[in-house]
Amino acid sequence: MDYDLIAVGGGHNALVAAAYAARAGLRVAVFERRELIGGAVSTAELVPGYRFDLGGSAHILIRLTPIVEELELTRYGLEYLELDPLFHCSDGFRPWFIWRDVQRTCRELEDRFPGQGEAYARFLEDWTPFAEAVKEVFLSVPSPLELGRKVVWGAGLGRDWKRRLGQVLRPYGEVAREYFLDERVRAPLVWMAAQSGPPPSDPLSAPFLLWHPLYHQGGIARPRGGSGGLTQALAAAISAHGGEVHLSAQVERILIENGRASGIQLAGGERYTAGALLSGTHLLETVRMLPEQWVPPAARAVRVGNGFGVILRLALRGQVRYAAAPGPEARTGLGLLIRGERQLQRAYGQYLAGDPTSDPPLVAMSFSAVDPSLAPPGDEVLWLWAQYYPYQLASGNWELRAAEVRESLLRSFEHYAPGTREQIAGELFQTPLWLERELGLRRGNVMHLEMSLDQMFSMRPFLGAAQYRWPGLQGLYITGASTHPGGGIMGASGRSAARILLRDHRRRRG
Numbered sequence: 456m457d458y459d460l461i462a463v464g465g466g467h468n469a470l471v472a473a474a475y476a477a478r479a480g481l482r483v484a485v486f487e488r489r490e491l492i493g494g495a496v497s498t499a500e501l502v503p504g505y506r507f508d509l510g511g512s513a514h515i516l517i518r519l520t521p522i523v524e525e526l527e528l529t530r531y532g533l534e535y536l537e538l539d540p541l542f543h544c545s546d547g548f549r550p551w552f553i554w555r556d557v558q559r560t561c562r563e564l565e566d567r568f569p570g571q572g573e574a575y576a577r578f579l580e581d582w583t584p585f586a587e588a589v590k591e592v593f594l595s596v597p598s599p600l601e602l603g604r605k606v607v608w609g610a611g612l613g614r615d616w617k618r619r620l621g622q623v624l625r626p627y628g629e630v631a632r633e634y635f636l637d638e639r640v641r642a643p644l645v646w647m648a649a650q651s652g653p654p655p656s657d658p659l660s661a662p663f664l665l666w667h668p669l670y671h672q673g674g675i676a677r678p679r680g681g682s683g684g685l686t687q688a689l690a691a692a693i694s695a696h697g698g699e700v701h702l703s704a705q706v707e708r709i710l711i712e713n714g715r716a717s718g719i720q721l722a723g724g725e726r727y728t729a730g731a732l733l734s735g736t737h738l739l740e741t742v743r744m745l746p747e748q749w750v751p752p753a754a755r756a757v758r759v760g761n762g763f764g765v766i767l768r769l770a771l772r773g774q775v776r777y778a779a780a781p782g783p784e785a786r787t788g789l790g791l792l793i794r795g796e797r798q799l800q801r802a803y804g805q806y807l808a809g810d811p812t813s814d815p816p817l818v819a820m821s822f823s824a825v826d827p828s829l830a831p832p833g834d835e836v837l838w839l840w841a842q843y844y845p846y847q848l849a850s851g852n853w854e855l856r857a858a859e860v861r862e863s864l865l866r867s868f869e870h871y872a873p874g875t876r877e878q879i880a881g882e883l884f885q886t887p888l889w890l891e892r893e894l895g896l897r898r899g900n901v902m903h904l905e906m907s908l909d910q911m912f913s914m915r916p917f918l919g920a921a922q923y924r925w926p927g928l929q930g931l932y933i934t935g936a937s938t939h940p941g942g943g944i945m946g947a948s949g950r951s952a953a954r955i956l957l958r959d960h961r962r963r964r965g
């Protein structure tokens with residue numbers, strides 16, 4: 456046998472799992488299709504002197520896990536830079552900031568929007584126990600019993616759990632209205648909650664807003680040198696423990712012998728055998744690699760959705776100049792740029808009709824403000840994330856419509872920082888089609904599968920497969936955004952999958 460464990464795909468979850476396995480003494484090999492490790496957590500110098508992330512940029516969820524310490528990633532080159540303020544919220548006229556420090560945030564909010572600082576404090580007080588309970592559930596292998604025990608009957612909802620449960624089951628747009636009367640405060644909070652995909656009107660979606668207290672706990676950070684610093688460190692940790700990381704190595708087939716996953720075949724025909732396989736690709740890619748008879752019907756029935764975001768990465772000459780917020784703090788945190796809730800509602804309405812949003816709210820990121828290694832001295836990277844964008848358009852296709860959509864993002868941003876387009880020195884526009892072709896994110900879904908309650912917890916990716924084991928086939932494990940707890944830079948899926956497969960490995964070894 457060539458290895459104890461083969462990981463298919465080098466996304467951050469598969470790398471986290473592989474790193475735990477290598478540390479436990481297993482002979483591990485990772486096979487990644489692309490020439491760069493990390494999947495949706497990677498960085499490359501695409502414009503000379505400017506380093507662009509290719510996928511996720513804001514490291515939030517992983518900061519709530521013990522992964523960085525457990526895997527000693529700072530020893531392997533990972534250095535986190537904290538963002539403070541966490542968020543710059545703006546309608547273009549009255550910007551305000553969410554600082555890591557709760558008191559400072561509430562104080563400033565109260566000064567600017569009387570009553571809203573107090574509302575923010577009450578919101579955090581009401582929902583911090585719930586958010587912490589959800590975090591615990593995210594860090595464990597999902598089970599309905601655990602969910603009930605930790606979130607509902609445990610400290611999560613508190614003594615007032617019957618009323619609170621009602622709120623949890625509501626659309627997050629409604630819960631936001633219960634707390635924040637001033638739309639200038641409410642709209643950016645709702646826009647941040649929309650980042651997981653579901654719109655503010657979806658029933659059962661309130662948790663996307665209710666975990667907001669965790670931003671103050673773990674903060675928001677950036678690996679120095681770009682998001683890919685995390686996956687580079689993971690790859691280095693794997694190598695340091697004797698593991699192998701193979702790039703430009705597309706896995707074509709998962710091999711089965713006597714009812715057990717026994718190895719892989721690469722696109723070039725080479726075969727490798729292993730005691731266990733871990734697929735960290737999109738679920739539908741795992742399905743593609745498996746012989747037909749080992750694919751349960753539920754695996755083909757998952758909801759991938761119809762894309763939801765695009766991102767314009769710009770290399771700028773000089774720095775971003777926000778008209779209403781000229782100080783450096785506006786360039787530091789995530790810029791939640793939204794003129795009002797209707798802007799988001801209209802965007803979702805257009806998306807439902809199959810059209811690209813014509814006037815998008817934006818998340819603006821100019822992280823060269825905290826990490827000068829991302830751009831030449833005095834210059835800036837500016838990344839503009841926007842929602843909602845269908846992968847499948849009602850008319851035309853992405854090749855035909857990309858220019859028009861790019862223009863709408865720039866127009867939207869120039870409401871906040873006029874004259875930005877004159878500063879552009881280079882760019883990358885990532886449409887849903889780009890995300891699928893380059894990063895393997897089917898239909899442009901950066902979370903792999905829709906993040907709706909029917910596909911969360913024990914039902915992600917589908918009932919019977921949530922424990923990271925492929926149903927009915929020994930030796931095949933799954934991880935990644937397709938599995939619990941879903942998309943985002945967290946690594947919890949990789950850590951939990953490693954726990955399961957290492958336990959099975961020890962049992963097999965007796």
Ligand SMILES: Cc1cc2nc3c(=O)[nH]c(=O)nc-3n(C[C@H](O)[C@H](O)[C@H](O)COP(=O)(O)OP(=O)(O)OC[C@H]3O[C@@H](n4cnc5c(N)ncnc54)[C@H](O)[C@@H]3O)c2cc1C
Nearest residue numbers: 464466467468488494495511512513706935936942943944
């Ligand atoms: C533009 C964008 C912005 C985002 N912003 C944020 C953010 O700010 N914060 C946040 O928390 N999250 C963000 N996300 C989401 C987050 O980055 C992803 O959900 C997460 O990184 C997915 O990780 P993963 O471990 O599931 O694997 P993936 O990153 O999906 O990796 C899967 C890997 O498998 C490889 N692969 C596929 N098929 C094969 C094969 N046959 N053989 C070998 N290898 C194969 C792929 O090349 C890829 O490297 C963003 C994502 C994108 C794309």
